[in-house]
Amino acid sequence: MKRKSVLQVCGAVALAAACGLMSPLASAQGSWPSRPIRIEVPYPPGTGPDVMARLVGEGLSKELKASVVVENKAGANGIIGTAEVVKAPADGYTYLLVDRLTLTVNPLLYQPPYDPKKDLVSVSNIADVNLYLVTSAQLPANDFKSFIAYAKANPGKVTFGTGGVGSVMHLNMELLESGTGVKFLHVPYKALAEVIPAMLGGQVEVTSGGVEAMLPYVQKGSFKLLAVGAPTRQAIVPNVPTIAEAGGSDMLLSTSYSFHAKSGVPPEILARMNAALTKVLAQPELKRWAAERGLGAGASTPAELDARIAVDNDRIGRLVRERGIKVQ
Known part of the structure; x- marks a missing residue:
C-alpha cells in the first residue's frame, strides 16, 4: 500500500513536470492573440497592397479583438520587407502582405536572404489584381x-x-x-x-x-x-x-495580394488567422470597395494559394529562362 502510494506520487510529479514543459506552447496558442499583430507591407504607403493591408488590418482587429499594426518596409522589389518577416519569431504575430508574383520572381533574378519555399508559409489569398x-x-x-x-x-x-x-x-x-x-x-x-x-x-x-x-x-x-x-x-x-x-491567348499576367507567415508558426494559429481573414474579406463593404478599384477581394485556403504559386513558379521560371531575363 505504501509502495503504491509512492508510485502514485511519482507519477503525479512526472505528469506535472510534463504539463509544465507543455504549458508555454499550449498557453501561447490558447491565448493568441495576446499582443499586437504586425502586418509587413514591403511597399511604400499609399500603394495598393498598403491600402488593402490597412483595410484588412482594421477588420482583423475587430475579428480577433487585438491591435493590428501595418508597417511599410519598402525596397528591393519587396525583398526588404519580406526578409523582416522571415527574421521575426515564428509565434504568429508577424505576417506578410505581398504581391504574389514577387515570391517567384525575386529568387530567380536576385539573391534574397531567404527561400520563400522554405521560410514562408501561405495563409490566404487577399485580392486578385487584374x-x-x-x-x-x-x-x-x-x-x-x-x-x-x-x-x-x-x-x-x-x-x-x-x-x-x-x-x-x-x-x-x-x-x-x-x-x-x-x-x-x-x-x-x-x-x-x-x-x-x-x-x-x-x-x-x-x-x-x-x-x-x-x-x-x-x-x-x-x-x-x-x-x-x-x-x-x-x-x-x-x-x-x-x-x-x-487574340493574345494568355500573353498578359495578372497577380494578387497574398498573406503569408514565417514557417514554423503553429498550425492552430494559422488556421485561426485564415478563418478571421475569410470573415473579413467576405464583408460586403470591403468587397464593394475592392471591386470599385478593380480588385477581387476574397480569401482562399493555404493549399489553394500554394497551387497558384506553383503555377507561377513553373510559368515565370520558364519565361525568365527562355527570355534570358537578368538584372543588369
Missing part, C-alpha cells in the same frame, strides 16, 4: 490586333514603360514579345507611379497596370485599355476584352 494592356491615346491602334500590327511595323521603336526588371509590367512585355514576335523598346522606371507621367509626357507609349490607376486617364482620353489579363471581363470596364478574347 492588369491591363494600356497604350497612349496617341498610338494609332484601338484594339490588340491593330496594336500588335503597328508594333511589328515599327520594330524596337514602340516604348514600353515598366516598374523595372522583374516587375510584373516587365514580365508582361516579355510575354508579349515572346508570343507575338514583336520587339519593344524597354524603358524601366522604379514603379508604375513614374510610368504614368512618362506616358502623359510622351516618353512612353505602352505599359500594363491596374485599372484604378489608369481609369482616370482613360476617362480623360489620354490612355486606352486594350485588354485585361483575367479569365473574364471586369464589371468596372465591361467593354474591355480579356486578352484571350482580344
